[in-house]
Amino acid sequence: MSVYIIEGGVPLQGEIAVHGAKNAALPVLAAALLPPESHILACPSLTDTAAAMDILRALGCRVTREQEGVTVDTSSAQQWEVPERFMREMRSSIIFLGAILARFGRARVSFPGGCELGPRPIDLHLAALEKMGTVIQEDHGCLDCTVPQGRLHGAEIFLALPSVGATQNVMIAASTALGRTILHGAAKEPEIDDLAAFLRGAGARIYTNSAGSMVIDGVEQLHSVTHRVMPDRIAAATYLCCAAAAGGNIVVRDCVPGHLQAVLPCLEQAGCRIQRYGDAVGLRSQGQLHSFGWVRTMPYPGFPTDVQAPLMAVATLAKGTTVFTETIFENRFRHADELRRMGANIRTEGRVAIITGAEQLHSASVVCTDLRGGAALCIAALAAQGQSRVAEIRHIERGYEHLDQSLRSLGANITRSRDEKEEETHAEQNYIQDSPAQTDQAAADAAQKTGPEEAPA
Ligand code: EPZ
Secondary structure: OEEEEEEOOOOEEEEEEOOEOHHHHHHHHHHOOOOOEEEEEOOOOOHHHHHHHHHHHHOOOEEEEEOOEEEEEOOOOOOOEOOHHHHHHOHHHHHHHHHHHHHHOEEEEEOOOOEOOEOOOOHHHHHHHHHOOOEEEEEOOEEEEEOOOOOOEOOEEEOOOOOHHHHHHHHHHHOOOEOEEEEEOOOOOHHHHHHHHHHHHOOOEEEEOOOOOEEEEOOOOOOOEEEEOOEOHHHHHHHHHHHHHHOEEEEEEOOOHHHHOOOHHHHHHOOOEEEEOOOEEEEEEOOOEEOOOEEEEOOOOOEOHHHHHHHHHHHOOEEOEEEEEOOOOOOOOOHHHHHHOOOOEEEEEOOEEEEEOOOOOEOOEEEOOOHHHHHHHHHHHHHOEOEEEEEOOHHHHOOOOOHHHHHHOOOOEEEEEEOOOOOOOHHHHHHHHOOHHHHHHHHHHHHHHHOOOOOOO
């Protein structure tokens, strides 16, 4: 395993381009099981996308990564069972269920289990797929799913809450189901629009009716498609938080300022000077930051829960008191303990965190608890005086493409070094070695490890 060593107190200067969005690429990779061939441009190189590519290979697809993106060839896909270790490696792998059922009429996946953020129920996913004709039986922690009629059928579905993953599972499953699906209460995150663009590009018929509900008219078969993944709005927000905390003057390019409409006002209230361009955001942070009141995480277009931890790191340096309410996940303050080790003044009570800004943070040895919490530790370390050590950065590498290189390009003093104590997971090996030369070997390895079926053609 590896660690980051960060020498704090260095203001950031320069420009940084945002990579493709993890939370758009993952559902697009799942949906890529349906067309004969998909070319996915700007697919970020992350351990989570490497894990998703492993799952596609285990299903018999040929997956290759070239310079400009990832190609998924499903002509040899014949497996409908996802090996348990892949389901455990990435909690959001449940997103493959709708695609596997749509392709094969059968699926066997294990419960994705909880994660660092608390229990991650999938009841909305399963209820929707059952309404579309799936019979689901739990069997020793696995979900054995069959579609007795062979093909899913359309249904009118009401989501009790705007679950991003459940919305995506329904969109993918409904795209080739028999008849019409009407989805009420769908999530409205930009990543949903990006998945809809991919599916439409492959011939799916998806639109929004006058009542604001999503309507999907199933087609017989999706055709090959080329799609460019949207920029990662969470990564863009994270880089801005780095400069807000460490000070300096940066421009975050290749992003969509409109996706940050709930985040930028907080940074402006904190005292940063923000400039919005067509596809970029500039931030200048000088002198003392100020507290920015009360931040409640909400479904889009509200404040994104994934930016709560990065912005909390900024709040630890903002004069006065800032309050966060985490309304989406029940256990998303685990980074607070680690931030306290750096001198942060944070009190948490259930889903509320109260931050009183400190004059200065000091360096410390800290451990990442989850993806966005890990980013928060890096942000704090960039601002703290002295050298910090951030361990368990495997969490960070799930969702940020070479964060250390990106920050070094802005002048940060950050290096990545190995921590011999722990070995890498399979996805991490892929991530580190993921290159065209390796891809076929990884496919053969993955196919070999997943059971008797033939390696992809
Ligand atoms: C997606 O997770 C993102 N992950 C998350 O990003 C993000 O935080 C989340 O959406 C909210 O925006 C990916 O896209 C891969 P949900 P997802 O279903 O789909 C409850 C990151 O850091 N719920 O919208 O799992 C659930 O417990 C990650 O990049 C049910 O009760 O989120 C949660 O409280 C973290 N039953 C709420 O809904 C269900 O069947 C939102 O979950 C499904 C969800």
